[in-house]
Amino acid sequence: MLEFIGPALEHLFTLENFLWMNLGVFIGSVFAAVPGLTVILCVILFLPFTYKMTAIPGMMFLLGIYCAGGYGGSVSAILINTPGTPHAAATMMDGHPLSQKGRTKAALKIALYASTFGGVFSALMLLFLGPQVAEVAAQLGTAEYFMVCLFGLTIIAGVSGKSMIKGIIAACVGLLISCIGADPMTSYDRFTLGIPRLYLGLDLAICLIGLFALVEILAKAEKKPGPLILDAEKMHDNGKISKEEYKRLLRPTLLSSIIGVMVGIIPGTGASEASWFSYDRAKAMSKHKEEFGHGSVEGIAAAEAANNAVTGATLIPLLTMGIPGDGTVAIMLSALMINGLNPGLSLFTTQGDIMYAIMIGLIFVNLFMLLQGSFLTKLFAKVVSIPQEILTPIIVLFCFAGAYSVNKNYFDVGVALIFAIIAWLLRKLEMPAVPILLGMVLGNMTETNFRRALLISNGNPAIFVSSIYCIIFIVLTVLAVATLIRSKMKEAKAGIKK
């Protein structure tokens, strides 16, 4: 590890990298602060810009968006009681009440400090745990890799949406889409419907523009474009946090950061789960339970520390095994691979200088988030008041230009539109889209490892229970399914009683 630190710092400390970091943090904060615009949408829209960059500035830009997105959502949650991103919903529970008590600046400050702490803690975990996990991952064979993919897909199918069955069906759809194009092992074309352009398969970025970005434009039909008035003048308090409050913040912030890291490492889960779980834990452990829901400083810190602590942790399975921790980092995988950086142990050995530069860079991204958050929050509050009438066509044009720029062809724009229509119809059936994304990302890896394992064993499926790692992942998958079914049944029972 130490031998890479020197060259990594040399790669990292360039003006270009720091400019992209800051631009990413700024764009991420603004996007996340506007209700209806999500971090995943932002990463999709700006992904084409990284195609021309080398690995470090490209990843710094995307990580800037990703991390700042964790904090940005809290701005509108605190100011107008509307979470900018889904994972800021837990912050809203206490952020807005505290703001209503005339402590808006204090609420924003707590959210920012907790987010930064969670983010830096997570980045450090990535720096120290990443190489260790990569070494374990290097011992996994094809059958074990298949089981890891299955585990990730099962979790995401379970936690996305209301129904686990629908999640599994959606994951199957995603895996099927990944089968379109040349067979990864024989190169025969599959499901190309006689369209030669489909031989190379469907580009992930193009499909995602339709699935996550253009579908949001269609969803504008459901909302009236009312003006979002974020009154920056509301922030008239001095933002002072007392010594006693700082002391109260320590425990929930640290505990939530640990929870965030643990949740983030599990493939398929994300910031929303981490922030709600941490919020509940903080409430259960607090000496001031009665303040929760009425402007508790601990509540804000717990939710924000957790959702930012997820950011570095989600990169651990991504960089070590190629399995994304959540939907947003799944998109970042293309930015890595376009620069020839393939996840696995080799990334930490042969390309260790680049990898360590990215991991150390994540710490700086969080520090710049703290800096921008301290000085630019008023500006974020003003920017989020951009009317929908202006924002909507701009997003559409970014989507179209982004889809076109991947292969410089309008066929891809058509594909993005088709995916938008499919996503709209799936929404009507309440089918979750995230399992489709994970299915598309993991499709190639799942299939290749599944077929290779069967080839090795001459078609004997017993290979999937032949090693200790396989059995561990089977047990984990079964446990996860059982826990998810139990919680869904509880939810359903509670729903019926209501």
Added chain:
Amino acid sequence: MREKESWMDRLDKKRDEIDEKLAKKEINLPIEFIAGIVFLVLGLVVLLIMPSQVPVSDTDVVNGRVFPKLLMVVMMIFSGVLLLKELYNVYVKKRPWTTKTVNLLIEVKALEILAILLLTYVICRVTDLFVIGAIFCCLGFLVYFRCRKKSYYAITLTAAVLIWAAFCFGLNVSF
């Protein structure tokens, strides 16, 4: 300018009338039942077209059809479970169908947005000039949102040209 305003007024008035009628029309869709059927049929169709769409060699031990076939079988099983669960709830437990209320006004508005997107795509493709499609897109959405502010038109059109320029000169995408 006055003429343009009255044209927009007339258009808005007509849209209001249609919106008022559509807003009251709602359809309850039995979503679990529909989802079950749709994905069961999709799985079946994929399995049926697989021999023509996925060529295999006799020498392959594990050919290219194995994985998608397995996927479709899993998908069909879970679609069947979804369907049976719903039918069991309705006919045995006497619970109401799981439905989602679809408002016709929202669907028509979504179709209007889709029309703007499709027309933008067609214009870009036919003219091979992104900037023309971009201008249409901006105007289309501003009319859709019933926007009257001239400044909004100026801002979005400027943004359209800037996006084109950013991709054209920044990313070397010629369109």
